[in-house]
Amino acid sequence: xxxxxxxxxxxxxxxxxxxxxxxxxxxxxxxxxxxxxxxxxxxxxxxxxxxxxxxxxxxxxxxxxxxxxxxxxxxxxxxxxxxxxxxxxxxxxxxxxxxxxxxxxxxxxxxxxxxxxxxxxxxxxxxxxxxxxxxxxxxxxxxxxxxxxxxxxxxxxxxxxxxxxxxxxxxxxxxxxxxxxxxxxxxxxxxxxxxxxxxxxxxxxxxxxxxxxxxxx
Amino acid sequence: xxxxxxxxxxxxxxxxxxxxxxxxxxxxxxxxxxxxxxxxxxxxxxxxxxxxxxxxxxxxxxxxxxxxxxxxxxxxxxxxxxxxxxxxxxxxxxxxxxxxxxxxxxxxxxxxxxxxxxxxxxxxxxxxxxxxxxxxxxxxxxxxxxxxxxxxxxxxxxxxxxxxxxxxxxxxxxxxxxxxxxxxxxxxxxxxxxxxxxxxxxxxxxxxxxxxxxxxxxxxxxxxxxxxxxxxxxxxxxxxxxxxxxxxxxxxxxxxxxxxxxxxxxxxxxxxxxxxxxxxxxxxxxxxxxxxxxxxxxxxxxxxxxxxxxxxxxxxxxxxxxxxxxxxxxxxxxxxxxxxxxxxxxxxxxxxxxxxxxxxxxxxxxxxxxxxxxxxxxxxxxxxxxxxxxxxxxxxxxxxxxxxxxxxxxxxxxxxxxxxxxxxxxxxxxxxxxxxxxxxxxxxxxxxxxx
Numbered sequence: 001x002x003x004x005x006x007x008x009x010x011x012x013x014x015x016x017x018x019x020x021x022x023x024x025x026x027x028x029x030x031x032x033x034x035x036x037x038x039x040x041x042x043x044x045x046x047x048x049x050x051x052x053x054x055x056x057x058x059x060x061x062x063x064x065x066x067x068x069x070x071x072x073x074x075x076x077x078x079x080x081x082x083x084x085x086x087x088x089x090x091x092x093x094x095x096x097x098x099x100x101x102x103x104x105x106x107x108x109x110x111x112x113x114x115x116x117x118x119x120x121x122x123x124x125x126x127x128x129x130x131x132x133x134x135x136x137x138x139x140x141x142x143x144x145x146x147x148x149x150x151x152x153x154x155x156x157x158x159x160x161x162x163x164x165x166x167x168x169x170x171x172x173x174x175x176x177x178x179x180x181x182x183x184x185x186x187x188x189x190x191x192x193x194x195x196x197x198x199x200x201x202x203x204x205x206x207x208x209x210x211x212x213x214x215x216x217x
Numbered sequence: 218x219x220x221x222x223x224x225x226x227x228x229x230x231x232x233x234x235x236x237x238x239x240x241x242x243x244x245x246x247x248x249x250x251x252x253x254x255x256x257x258x259x260x261x262x263x264x265x266x267x268x269x270x271x272x273x274x275x276x277x278x279x280x281x282x283x284x285x286x287x288x289x290x291x292x293x294x295x296x297x298x299x300x301x302x303x304x305x306x307x308x309x310x311x312x313x314x315x316x317x318x319x320x321x322x323x324x325x326x327x328x329x330x331x332x333x334x335x336x337x338x339x340x341x342x343x344x345x346x347x348x349x350x351x352x353x354x355x356x357x358x359x360x361x362x363x364x365x366x367x368x369x370x371x372x373x374x375x376x377x378x379x380x381x382x383x384x385x386x387x388x389x390x391x392x393x394x395x396x397x398x399x400x401x402x403x404x405x406x407x408x409x410x411x412x413x414x415x416x417x418x419x420x421x422x423x424x425x426x427x428x429x430x431x432x433x434x435x436x437x438x439x440x441x442x443x444x445x446x447x448x449x450x451x452x453x454x455x456x457x458x459x460x461x462x463x464x465x466x467x468x469x470x471x472x473x474x475x476x477x478x479x480x481x482x483x484x485x486x487x488x489x490x491x492x493x494x495x496x497x498x499x500x501x502x503x504x505x506x507x508x509x510x511x512x513x514x515x516x517x518x519x520x521x522x523x524x525x526x527x528x529x530x531x532x533x534x535x536x537x538x539x540x541x542x543x544x545x546x547x548x549x550x551x552x553x554x555x556x557x558x559x560x561x562x563x564x565x566x567x568x569x570x571x572x573x574x575x576x577x578x579x580x581x582x583x584x585x586x587x588x589x590x591x592x593x594x595x596x597x598x599x600x601x602x603x604x605x606x607x608x609x610x611x612x613x614x615x616x617x618x619x620x621x622x623x624x625x626x627x628x629x630x631x632x633x634x635x636x637x638x639x640x641x642x643x644x645x646x647x648x649x650x651x652x653x654x655x656x657x658x659x660x661x662x663x664x665x666x667x668x
Contacts, residue, residue: 124314147431150363153311190430194363197310201300201360201367207374209293209346210286211450 038170039133046103046165047127052091056163057100057116060085077114078174083107103165113172114165115139117181121162124154128187132166138178141166144187150194251515251579255635262585263638265628271596271621275603275611276338277402280458287333290346294330297353298323301360315363318433319356326352340406343451351444358439362432369435373442382449387411391473391551392456393466397666400469402608403459405555410448412539412552472666473550479665480557481541487564488542499542502532508571520580523643524570531563558609558658559616565654566647580643588638591645598652607663613655620648
């Protein structure tokens with residue numbers, strides 16, 4: 001699909017899009033509508049943080065020359081051309097910059113859409129995405145937050161910029177009228193192995209102070 | 218109360234809508250707000266510091282921890298802390314959140330531990346040992362959860378073992394006493410440690426160390442288990458020393474349970490009045506309006522706000538405390554008696570404040586000096602309770618004296634305003650009221666027990 005055609009389709013409301021493809025009253029139009037809705041309980045998602053800045057992913061306004069790139073709050077990336085207008089903010093680690101670039105380059109915009117959700121997170125926490133769902137003009141994801149591993153350097157009581165970059169297995173139009181997220185903290189369970197620090201943790205003596213064994217009421 | 222009763226009955230029949238119409242001032246959108254146009258007060262003249270301090274926490278248990286026991290509790294705290302590197306650097310533990318919890322808990326443990334030479338009443342000492350051991354165990358439990366060889370579950374006895382020890386200790390109480398009043402005061406707070414831990418700390422999956430998802434919560438769970446273990450040891454120690462000190466020990470369980478039931482019946486009657494005869498929800502908060510026939514002042518006046526706060530606090534406890542308002546013999550008679558006594562006194566205090574409101578009292582200080590005078594009156598009233606011969610008076614004082622903290626801090630803050638002064642004034646008046654209302658209840662109780 002050429003960018004021109006994609007841009008044209010982006011401008012059309014989803015109802016019009018469905019109508020173009022299937023025709024009003026056609027039973028298949030409902031099927032197309034269903035295809036535009038879905039949920040992925042194991043989504044492909046890239047997590048990037050910026051410990052030294054207020055943003056992670058920036059976008060330059062393609063209609064304005066020489067414009068300063070703006071931070072993406074929550075939005076869709078629906079074409080390779082749009083992806084080419086994205087940049088990574090100063091302060092993001094070089095390895096993460098490469099991962100973002102590769103992630104975008106590897107996205108097939110004829111079959112997939114990228115959703116960027118930016119925010120702030122405690123330096124010592126990380127997000128586990130549980131699912132992402134979409135319907136025309138609306139994206140939601142659910143998540144939980146958990147403590148980062150013991151051997152990862154982070155600062156207490158410090159919040160950093162953070163972005164989740166989802167790859168959705170569906171072509172969506174760019175315009176969003178609804179977006180949301182729901183989550184809990186901390187996660188109920190974790191697969192993180194926190195016991196990775198070398199050191200003694202054995203308390204000497206027995207488990208009581210004055211009551212030998214603590215028994216005998 | 219006759220006038221109120223008839224009103225309760227009317228409410229019970231007519232429902233909330235009828236009440237709104239009767240009250241006249243309760244639901245009107247145009248009701249004047251007290252704080253829209255408060256009386257004038259020279260805020261700069263309101264005292265922010267005071268020469269007189271509230272009385273020290275009085276003694277209710279007539280035996281102490283001996284130096285050997287005191288040293289053993291301190292030793293346990295230091296043993297718990299000993300494996301943790303000091304200082305704990307980012308090189309050793311890069312995750313700052315985990316590092317902060319360990320350091321914070323370690324500091325709190327040492328701060329909570331009484332100084333070796335400090336003379337503290339035994340229940341306060343026991344509470345501080347428990348707090349210190351809780352923090353120390355939380356520190357090392359967190360550390361154990363991040364070390365390769367560590368095991369948070371091995372820091373303390375298992376939760377099942379500690380639960381059983383707490384249960385066995387509770388079952389052994391109340392022990393013998395010199396008389397029922399003394400027995401209630403000595404054993405009531407000790408029973409309460411285990412009753413609370415059985416109902417709150419040691420229940421459910423949240424109590425399990427293994428079930429905690431990360432080192433922070435694993436450490437907190439270890440601390441909670443250690444706290445209960447500390448209370449088990451302290452309670453048994455004080456129980457045994459107290460029993461050994463008695464010249465003529467008497468069993469007191471039955472008289473305590475009887476007394477709790479008598480006061481519980483009074484409470485039940487009052488709760489029925491407050492709920493308009495609805496016996497299904499006696500332990501729930503009936504709301505401010507249930508105490509008032511007339512409210513000739515705005516609903517945001519300091520006196521009404523005080524009544525609302527005091528009601529909330531009272532019914533938060535009434536809801537879960539072992540107050541025998543149903544036809545069921547109390548399981549733990551000493552804690553049942555003390556908690557029932559406290560509820561009765563608070564309900565009398567609520568009635569006293571409600572009466573003031575019906576007389577048009579806003580509890581806004583008449584002038585700046587009134588704040589200090591209210592505090593002095595509260596200290597006098599609470600001080601008399603703390604110095605009473607009756608150990609249950611002294612126990613009640615231990616519940617009321619901490620209430621000076623919030624208003625004192627509020628006045629000491631930078632630039633207290635009229636609302637700070639008014640709410641501090643109201644809190645002092647509340648302390649004075651509940652301390653004053655205590656004496657008739659405990660005197661009647663002592664007479665009924667022949668003490």
